[in-house]
Amino acid sequence: MKYLPLIWGTLWRKKTRTIFTLLSIVIAFLLYGVLQTVDYAFENPSVGVDGADKLITTNKFSITLLLPFSYGQQIRSVPGIAHVTWMTWFGAYYQESKNFIFAMPIDADSYFSVYRKEFIIDAGQMAAFRKDRQGALVDVALMKKFGWKIGDKLPLHSTIWTQRTNGSLDWTFDIVGSFDARDPTEASQHSSSVFFHYDLFDEGRSFGKGQVGWFEESVDDPAQSAAVSRKIDAVFANSPNETKTQPAKDFTIAFIKQLGDIGFVLHAILAAVFFTLLFLTGNTMMQSVRERIPELAVLKTLGFTDSRILGLVIGESLLLCVFAAVVGLALSYLLMPIVKHGLEGIDLSHGAQPAGVGLAVLLALIVGLPPAVRAMRLNVVDALMDKR
Amino acid sequence: MFKQLFAVSLMSLRTLPQRWGASSVIVIGIAGVVAVLVSVLAMAAGFRHTLADSGRADRIIILRRGSDAELNSNLTRGDIDTIENAAGLKKDAAGRAVLSNEVITVVNIPKLDTGTDSNVTLRGVGLQVLKVRPELTIIEGRMFRPGVRELIAGAGAAKQFRGLTVGSVLHMRNADWTVTGIFTSHGDVHESEVLADVDTVGSAIERTANYSSAVGLLTDAAAFDRFKDALTTDPQLKVDVEREPDYYAAQAKELTKIITIVGNTVAVIMAIGAMFGALNTMYSAVDARGLEIATLRAIGFGAAPVLLSVMIEALVLSFLGGALGGGLAWLFFNGHSVSTLGAFAQVVFQLTVTRTLLIEGVLWACVIGVLGGLFPALRAARLPVAEALRAA
Numbered sequence: 001m002k003y004l005p006l007i008w009g010t011l012w013r014k015k016t017r018t019i020f021t022l023l024s025i026v027i028a029f030l031l032y033g034v035l036q037t038v039d040y041a042f043e044n045p046s047v048g049v050d051g052a053d054k055l056i057t058t059n060k061f062s063i064t065l066l067l068p069f070s071y072g073q074q075i076r077s078v079p080g081i082a083h084v085t086w087m088t089w090f091g092a093y094y095q096e097s098k099n100f101i102f103a104m105p106i107d108a109d110s111y112f113s114v115y116r117k118e119f120i121i122d123a124g125q126m127a128a129f130r131k132d133r134q135g136a137l138v139d140v141a142l143m144k145k146f147g148w149k150i151g152d153k154l155p156l157h158s159t160i161w162t163q164r165t166n167g168s169l170d171w172t173f174d175i176v177g178s179f180d181a182r183d184p185t186e187a188s189q190h191s192s193s194v195f196f197h198y199d200l201f202d203e204g205r206s207f208g209k210g211q212v213g214w215f216e217e218s219v220d221d222p223a224q225s226a227a228v229s230r231k232i233d234a235v236f237a238n239s240p241n242e243t244k245t246q247p248a249k250d251f252t253i254a255f256i257k258q259l260g261d262i263g264f265v266l267h268a269i270l271a272a273v274f275f276t277l278l279f280l281t282g283n284t285m286m287q288s289v290r291e292r293i294p295e296l297a298v299l300k301t302l303g304f305t306d307s308r309i310l311g312l313v314i315g316e317s318l319l320l321c322v323f324a325a326v327v328g329l330a331l332s333y334l335l336m337p338i339v340k341h342g343l344e345g346i347d348l349s350h351g352a353q354p355a356g357v358g359l360a361v362l363l364a365l366i367v368g369l370p371p372a373v374r375a376m377r378l379n380v381v382d383a384l385m386d387k388r
Numbered sequence: 389m390f391k392q393l394f395a396v397s398l399m400s401l402r403t404l405p406q407r408w409g410a411s412s413v414i415v416i417g418i419a420g421v422v423a424v425l426v427s428v429l430a431m432a433a434g435f436r437h438t439l440a441d442s443g444r445a446d447r448i449i450i451l452r453r454g455s456d457a458e459l460n461s462n463l464t465r466g467d468i469d470t471i472e473n474a475a476g477l478k479k480d481a482a483g484r485a486v487l488s489n490e491v492i493t494v495v496n497i498p499k500l501d502t503g504t505d506s507n508v509t510l511r512g513v514g515l516q517v518l519k520v521r522p523e524l525t526i527i528e529g530r531m532f533r534p535g536v537r538e539l540i541a542g543a544g545a546a547k548q549f550r551g552l553t554v555g556s557v558l559h560m561r562n563a564d565w566t567v568t569g570i571f572t573s574h575g576d577v578h579e580s581e582v583l584a585d586v587d588t589v590g591s592a593i594e595r596t597a598n599y600s601s602a603v604g605l606l607t608d609a610a611a612f613d614r615f616k617d618a619l620t621t622d623p624q625l626k627v628d629v630e631r632e633p634d635y636y637a638a639q640a641k642e643l644t645k646i647i648t649i650v651g652n653t654v655a656v657i658m659a660i661g662a663m664f665g666a667l668n669t670m671y672s673a674v675d676a677r678g679l680e681i682a683t684l685r686a687i688g689f690g691a692a693p694v695l696l697s698v699m700i701e702a703l704v705l706s707f708l709g710g711a712l713g714g715g716l717a718w719l720f721f722n723g724h725s726v727s728t729l730g731a732f733a734q735v736v737f738q739l740t741v742t743r744t745l746l747i748e749g750v751l752w753a754c755v756i757g758v759l760g761g762l763f764p765a766l767r768a769a770r771l772p773v774a775e776a777l778r779a780a
Contacts, residue, residue: 016667016668016671017671017672020664020665020667020668020671021664021668023660023661023664024661024662024664024665024668027657027658027660027661027664028661031654031657031661035654060496061495061496061560061561062493062494062495062507062510062593063494063496063507063732064459064494064732065493065593091460097456159454159455159456159460160455160460162462167626169453169454169455207462238562239562240561240562240594241561242561242562244496244505254504254505255729257502257504258504258506258507258728258729258734259728259729260726260727260729261726265428265431268424268427269424269428269654272420272423272424273420273424273658273661275416275420276416276417276420276421276661276662276665277661279412279416279417280413280417280665280668283410283412283413283668283669284668286409287410287672
């Protein structure tokens with residue numbers, strides 16, 4: 001520690017070079033912080049406050065094919081199942097197709113039995129929703145985005161479901177209440193959600209009656225999720241509509257995997273960033289030591305041991321890299337709200353920042369070691385004679 | 389002036405090898421930026437290319453009004469009959485409309501490399517499909533037969549998903565389907581799909597006399613308005629008519645936009661980092677050549693040629709970096725086949741390093757070089773001659 005002022009001093013020997021090198025490292029770690037956090041979010045999707053005990057049952061053959069409504073009764077009788085609810089993809093937008101709305105017909109009783117803790121809903125508004133057939137519950141952020149108020153009519157265009165009465169794709173609901181995610185980090189996942197009544201949907205649509213898109217279940221014991229999933233699928237094996245049941249988390253991971261190997265792309269970019277950074281920082285450290293050869297020789301003459309010289313140069317490298325890395329990682333942390341905005345619906349609560357500091361130490365050792373060894377091996381007489 | 393510039397620049401470039409260690413920072417730093425930029429944008433280019441190639445100006449796609457995408461759409465047998473008789477639609481030698489009524493669904497097929505289930509489009513196509521899509525070529529095996537559970541797989545799908553080889557059997561919904569052939573279609577989106585007879589697919593998914601879309605050829609591209617008007621003014625028919633290129637361009641828009649934004653953002657941040665590296669290199673180059681520059685100034689060379697020579701050195705190095713980065717991206721990723729989730733189904737495409745992308749990459753490199761060279765060049769030009777000479 002007592003050498004810190006010395007190391008700090010040598011670092012600022014060439015101000016411009018140090019500043020530019022610092023800035024480069026800051027930028028690299030800024031990218032590292034952002035990309036790693038995004039990567040983590042994709043690999044470990046959040047499944048909600050009480051997501052651990054949730055299962056999803058879809059049509060095994062195709063996610064777009066429906067399942068008979070009667071399956072719900074059969075699933076309920078599978079041992080280990082606590083509650084079952086059902087939903088269908090409504091494919092809605094508001095006014096223009098770019099305003100995608102995640103509108104979902106739900107059966108209020110069973111839905112809020114499966115999702116007991118997920119949402120904060122005012123008891124009065126919940127009661128109003130249960131009473132009003134045309135009623136809809138809207139996410140608070142979505143209400144704000146479009147300036148909707150309780151009592152407003154909500155016209156939504158479904159790209160799939162025509163109405164039995166007039167063949168129209170335009171459905172109208174009454175906003176009777178709003179809901180918010182209990183866990184604020186999950187709020188973005190619901191930021192375009194609207195719930196309305198399954199009964200209204202099933203009776204109102206012109207085709208597909210008595211069929212549902214998928215089932216969602218909660219189990220008594222989360223540790224048994226996989227076993228219960230297999231039991232459900234066994235019930236429907238060899239029927240025309242075989243099912244595929246998986247824990248909610250696996251379902252989400254599988255869906256994200258379908259986007260492609262995002263992890264590979266992010267890691268490839270980071271590899272390119274750090275490869276170039278290695279050169280840049282390495283060059284700075286080399287130059288810095290080369291210029292100081294006479295000074296280092298003087299230190300040796302004064303009685304600094306070889307290992308102490310080695311320590312000094314590595315210390316300089318560590319200071320440079322770790323200091324800049326911490327700044328870069330801190331910046332990446334501050335940038336998170338912007339990234340989050342761009343990646344709607346993805347949880348970015350996990351920080352990759354601590355691991356970044358470890359990487360900075362590694363970088364410092366790699367770029368610091370060659371010049372440090374060179375400094376350590378200096379022959380005092382030769383070095384002192386060398387003007388440069 | 390030009391003579392001086394030429395002499396000074398040549399001199400600085402000739403001494404480059406002596407400063408190779410520091411100079412490599414520019415080259416490698418910029419190569420990294422350009423390699424990332426070009427590779428990421430090659431994804432967007434490949435994706436757009438695949439969807440853009442799916443269209444011909446004289447081919448139209450008809451969906452139920454307000455459905456936006458084939459998967460959401462619904463047309464009845466009656467709708468198809470009306471469409472077949474609309475003016476402007478091409479007729480074959482036998483007088484039949486060149487129109488394919490199609491049923492689209494997505495089926496779960498595991499991906500070859502990861503084994504995870506993927507949404508692959510299964511498209512039931514009408515009897516006229518080869519007249520509607522003349523670019524469809526069987527490259528292995530044979531066409532499926534109508535009325536039998538047979539299918540053909542696109543070359544892209546065959547490369548990415550399990551069990552799509554000629555002769556293999558797919559078990560779907562309690563029935564076995566045989567893969568009878570592999571097809572190409574100019575690298576378009578249909579190469580990501582598997583095709584089978586529309587009625588056979590329809591009965592397998594309990595969707596008979598009901599279709600997702602109709603795809604047809606017009607007598608010529610100019611007949612579009614007439615054809616569209618005929619269909620959209622018919623009160624019995626609620627359909628949207630789109631030229632195929634427009635339909636697929638709209639499908640490609642969102643993802644292409646996202647990839648382009650992400651790619652450019654990452655590249656801008658990296659470019660800023662590389663610029664600091666370039667600044668470092670050029671400052672140390674100017675320092676190392678201090679005596680040389682002062683001598684030149686002393687014997688009568690102007691400030692401008694010195695300034696420009698530093699800029700030229702920075703440009704040459706950054707150009708090298710840009711070319712290296714673009715070259716690496718091309719070498720490693722051009723033609724690399726990947727797949728992603730389009731709207732609801734997998735689209736297989738190849739990363740395409742286009743000439744425009746390479747030029748864009750080199751331009752970025754030169755901008756970084758100019759920015760990184762400017763201040764060091766100014767310092768070189770302003771170098772106090774006497775002091776620099778004395779210091780040596």
